[in-house]
Amino acid sequence: MHTYLIAGGAGFIGSHLCKRLINQHKIICVDNFATGSRGNLSELIDNDRFELIDADICHLDKIHQLKTTPITHILNLACPASPDQYMQAPIATLMTSVQGSHSLLNLAKHHKSKYIFFSTSEVYGDADSLPTTEKYLGQTDTLSDRACYIEGKRSAETLTHLFRHKFQIPTTVLRVFNTYGPNMQTTDGRxxxxxxxxxxxxxxxxxxxxxxxxRSFCYIDDLIDAIELILDKPDFGPFNVGASRxxxxxxxxxxxxxxxxxxxxxxxxxxxxxxxxxRQPCTESFKAATGWSPTIDLDxxxxxxxxxxxxxx
Ligand SMILES: NC(=O)c1ccc[n+]([C@@H]2O[C@H](COP(=O)([O-])OP(=O)(O)OC[C@H]3O[C@@H](n4cnc5c(N)ncnc54)[C@H](O)[C@@H]3O)[C@@H](O)[C@H]2O)c1
Missing domain, CATH: 3.90.25.10 (UDP-galactose 4-epimerase, domain 1)
Incomplete structure (x- = not known):
């Protein structure tokens, strides 16, 4: 049994991950409920293997227990993902990606945990190369309305890469494309x-x-299958994950x-x-690393x- 810290575990994707992993592992969910909900965790709250910490990932220093409980994996999904929501809180969004990632990477360094960062297709901006491969460098604007999200994610990818090289932490970056399914909020504007x-x-x-x-729409169960396949792989990526159609x-x-x-x-x-x-991902690198391809069609x-x-x- 492993111990997973799932940052952003009360959100749409995070709550599905908690539900999948709790069958075999212990879960510590850290969430400040900026865009997530306790309702998404209702099936888990009474499970002995599940623990919920209501905290901002930018400020984890005083949570002593996170230092003393051995953590094998840290999955960082904490960040508003809906443009309406992140544009309403642009500074908090940017700091969540940069300062929050820094704090979780330091925790990964302390525990020698596997660290997975959930980036986004948005790092490519308005891509003029389709299907977009991970080699595409992106066309983004540091001053756009979406920069708080996009540049935050780009910086967090760089930080993840730097921690991998300087401190030999096993890290992976996943660039997630549009995903949908149960537990999305009814009013989040997606x-x-x-x-x-x-x-x-x-x-x-x-x-x-x-x-x-x-857009290329991937059903949540397919994404969760993809994440499970990469959990213990050594590859950094970055990997595109999503539906190709x-x-x-x-x-x-x-x-x-x-x-x-x-x-x-x-x-x-x-x-x-x-x-x-x-938006259309090329997912050949991820497929080569894991064998994954989505199975659930849009209908x-x-x-x-x-x-x-x-x-x-
Ligand atoms: N859903 C998608 O289509 C999609 C696409 C690309 C990337 N992603 C990435 O996947 C991750 C999860 O996306 P989602 O769709 O589940 O979004 P979501 O908004 O439903 O979930 C994000 C969770 O993070 C929490 N959070 C935000 N800031 C925090 C902070 N400072 N400290 C602690 N918790 C914080 C929120 O309360 C929420 O529970 C995000 O990082 C997002 O950028 C999602």
């Missing part, structure tokens, strides 16, 4: 949850711009409307600033997600 909620409420599905922009936002809206049996209208609204036009994943959102009302 496209899948937005469209499903609107369709279920018979409200308009609001499409940014002309809707021809694409591109879907236009128009196609997504139409699909969700049909699957929800909704009569909501589709409405176009102005494009958001710095919204990437296309199946959306149906499961719709059932979850229906159950909330």
């Amino acid at each position: 496209v899948v949850s937005n469209f499903i909620m609107a369709a279920l409420q018979e409200s308009p599905l609001r499409i940014d711009g002309d809707g021809h922009q694409t 591109q879907t236009t936002i128009n196609e997504l809206a139409t699909k969700i409307k049909t699957l929800c049996l909704s009569s909501s209208p589709l409405i176009n609204q102005p494009t958001r600033a710095h919204d990437p036009k296309k 199946e994943g959306l149906n499961k997600t719709i059932q979850y959102f229906k159950g909330l009302s």
